Amino acid sequence: PHFLFNVLNTVVALIGADPPRAQMLVTRTSDLLRRVLSTGDAALVTLRREAELLEDYLEIQRVRHPGRLSHAIEFGPAAVDALLPALILQPIVENAVVHGLRSAEPKVHVHVGARLEDGLLRVLVANPGPPAPDPARRGLGIGLRNVEERLRTLYRERARFDFRRLPDGRYETRLEIPQLPAPE
Numbered sequence: 001p002h003f004l005f006n007v008l009n010t011v012v013a014l015i016g017a018d019p020p021r022a023q024m025l026v027t028r029t030s031d032l033l034r035r036v037l038s039t040g041d042a043a044l045v046t047l048r049r050e051a052e053l054l055e056d057y058l059e060i061q062r063v064r065h066p067g068r069l070s071h072a073i074e075f076g077p078a079a080v081d082a083l084l085p086a087l088i089l090q091p092i093v094e095n096a097v098v099h100g101l102r103s104a105e106p107k108v109h110v111h112v113g114a115r116l117e118d119g120l121l122r123v124l125v126a127n128p129g130p131p132a133p134d135p136a137r138r139g140l141g142i143g144l145r146n147v148e149e150r151l152r153t154l155y156r157e158r159a160r161f162d163f164r165r166l167p168d169g170r171y172e173t174r175l176e177i178p179q180l181p182a183p184e
Contacts, residue, residue: 003094004029010064025063032056036087043154044083047075047114047121054093054112061097068101069108076115084121084177085150091143092173096127099171103129116179123175126166151177 007029014022035053039045051073058071093112100108105128114123151159160176 007060007064021063021066025060028056028060028063032060039086042086045086046080047082047084047123048080050084050086050089051075051080051112053087054089057090057093058097058110065101068106069097069110071110071112073112075113078116079114079121082114082116082121082177082179084123085154088147088150088175089123089125091147092123092125092175095141095144096125096129096171096173099129100127101129105129119179121175121177121179123177125173125175126170128170147175151175 007025011022011025011029014025032053035049035056039049054073058069058073062069062071089112093110096110097108100110108128111126112123113126114121116122148161151161155178158178160174163171163173166172
């Protein structure tokens with residue numbers, strides 16, 4: 001809901017100043033909501049489906065923050081059909097965007113990568129800003145706490161979800177989800 005309210009406030013501000021951008025935001029937000037609703041009550045979706053939602057979300061953020069945000073989504077060919085919990089990546093990517101934009105960096109690049117190997121779907125989200133949790137405190141915000149709880153519920157100790165600072169100064173969120181056996 002917080003994200004949606006921010007988008008709607010941006011649309012209101014843009015209606016008079018930049019109608020084409022306002023129109024684009026409404027269209028992309030509609031696309032995103034349509035994708036979310038079409039998922040229904042499916043517990044698991046393909047990474048390809050989750051990526052479509054991420055593209056809508058990231059495009060909305062690019063329109064809201066012109067010239068500041070870019071992104072890349074790169075998945076290995078075997079990974080696109082891997083299964084993961086529906087809407088599990090959006091809060092992770094949102095965290096990367098929000099904290100990247102709060103960083104001192106004038107331009108923020110968020111990278112989402114995934115590969116399937118050894119029966120695990122490995123997803124990495126990298127950004128220049130610090131992660132939501134302070135690694136010393138391990139305090140998570142609501143979105144990331146929900147991700148952690150969902151993973152624990154679906155996969156118990158078989159899933160991995162953690163954060164680290166990369167040697168180049170960026171931050172990375174790592175998610176590993178077993179593909180076989182299926183979640184209980």
